Amino acid sequence: xxxxxxxxxxxxxxxxxxxxxxxxxxxxxxxxxxxxxxxxxxxxxxxxxxxxxxxxxxxxxxxxxxxxxxxxxxxxxxxxxxxxxxxxxxxxxxxxxxxxxxxxxxxxxxxxxxxxxxxxxxxxxxxxxxxxxxxxxxxxxxxxxxxxxxxxxxxxxxxxx
Numbered sequence: 001x002x003x004x005x006x007x008x009x010x011x012x013x014x015x016x017x018x019x020x021x022x023x024x025x026x027x028x029x030x031x032x033x034x035x036x037x038x039x040x041x042x043x044x045x046x047x048x049x050x051x052x053x054x055x056x057x058x059x060x061x062x063x064x065x066x067x068x069x070x071x072x073x074x075x076x077x078x079x080x081x082x083x084x085x086x087x088x089x090x091x092x093x094x095x096x097x098x099x100x101x102x103x104x105x106x107x108x109x110x111x112x113x114x115x116x117x118x119x120x121x122x123x124x125x126x127x128x129x130x131x132x133x134x135x136x137x138x139x140x141x142x143x144x145x146x147x148x149x150x151x152x153x154x155x156x157x158x159x160x161x
Contacts, residue, residue, distance in 0.1 A: 010050075010059050012071045020078055022050055022058050030058060035075045040083065041125055041132070041142065048075065086112070087142045088133070091153040097160075100136070107141065114141060119160050131157075 011023040015031055022030045030052045038047030050059040064072055086107035095102040100117045114135035116122070121134040131143040143149065146157055 010071075012074045014074065020074060022052075024058065033058060034082070035078050037079065037083075041085075041130065048079075050075075085140050085142050087144060088149075088153075090150055091156045094156055099160075105141070114139065116160070122160055 009025050012033075013021045013023070015021050019032045020034070022033045024030075032053040034051045034053075036049045036051055037044055038049065045064040046062065048061040048064060049057045050061070052058050061067065061075075064075065067075070086109045088105050088107055090106040092104040092106060092111070094104075094116075099119060100115055103114050103116060105112060105114060114133070115137075116133065117136050123132045123134075124130070125132055129143075129146045129148075131146055133141040133143065135141065143157075146154065149157065
């Protein structure tokens with residue numbers, strides 16, 4: 001579904017506090033804007049809304065690649081600060097196959113543990129094997145392709161699916 005931008009051409013910069021500043025076609029500026037992905041995991045570069053501090057959509061970006069490099073870079077930086085989704089590369093062990101259980105995992109950001117409260121905290125996002133695991137602290141962990149995990153990790157994961 002295609003959308004029309006809320007406004008015409010725009011510019012982005014940072015203020016002295018490091019906040020994003022949006023300058024619309026009519027010359028109005030908004031400080032503290034926040035980029036929000038419509039499809040953060042399945043299509044991260046498509047469908048991004050620039051939201052004002054009071055929650056109003058200022059600009060719809062159909063495709064991040066269509067923006068000038070400086071604006072695209074500012075949006076990518078801001079999104080990286082807001083989004084924290086470690087990707088699980090290996091499941092070392094679980095404390096129990098009943099929940100709640102503590103998982104020892106290796107992620108793209110290092111080794112850590114998470115507490116799985118319920119099997120319902122493991123969500124399938126697509127038929128291709130993408131899983132999103134919410135731990136007891138509210139951190140979401142991603143498994144992009146469960147079939148690409150090592151056999152030991154797959155065996156553990158299978159018991160919870």
